[in-house]
Amino acid sequence: MEAVEGFARDSNPAHIRRQFDALAGRIPVLSFSDAEAEQSAYIRAALRQQGRRVRSRALDLMIAATALQHDMTLVTNNPGDYDDIPGLSVEAARIVSGQ
Numbered sequence: 001m002e003a004v005e006g007f008a009r010d011s012n013p014a015h016i017r018r019q020f021d022a023l024a025g026r027i028p029v030l031s032f033s034d035a036e037a038e039q040s041a042y043i044r045a046a047l048r049q050q051g052r053r054v055r056s057r058a059l060d061l062m063i064a065a066t067a068l069q070h071d072m073t074l075v076t077n078n079p080g081d082y083d084d085i086p087g088l089s090v091e092a093a094r095i096v097s098g099q
Contacts, residue, residue, distance in 0.1 A: 002059055030066055040065035043085060052084055064088050 003020055007013040040061045047061075048054050054061070064085045067074040073089040074082060082090045 002063075030070060032062060032066060036062065036066045036069050039069050043068075046086075047084060050084075057081070061085075 007017050007020070010016045043065055044054050044058075044061050060081045063076075064074060064082055066072075068085075068088055073091050075091045075093050076082065077093045079090045079092045082088055
């Protein structure tokens with residue numbers, strides 16, 4: 001959902017979609033199951049108890065929970081969105097224009 005929203009906001013959505021499809025063809029696509037939902041709820045509750053912002057972060061927390069549940073590194077253009085989630089390995093995406 002976040003990826004498609006990004007396409008819709010871009011000045012050249014077809015080009016961005018082709019780039020995404022090429023990348024998605026090389027990486028696993030993970031489902032969001034009950035385990036990820038539960039993990040997301042625990043992360044949200046912990047952050048809320050710490051007085052952290054959670055209302056506008058539902059998708060980010062779902063994405064983080066999926067990475068944690070599968071013991072994977074999250075690669076993102078927005079690493080700061082995840083810096084308060086304990087145990088999450090995050091890498092900043094390195095996107096090169098024109099490729």
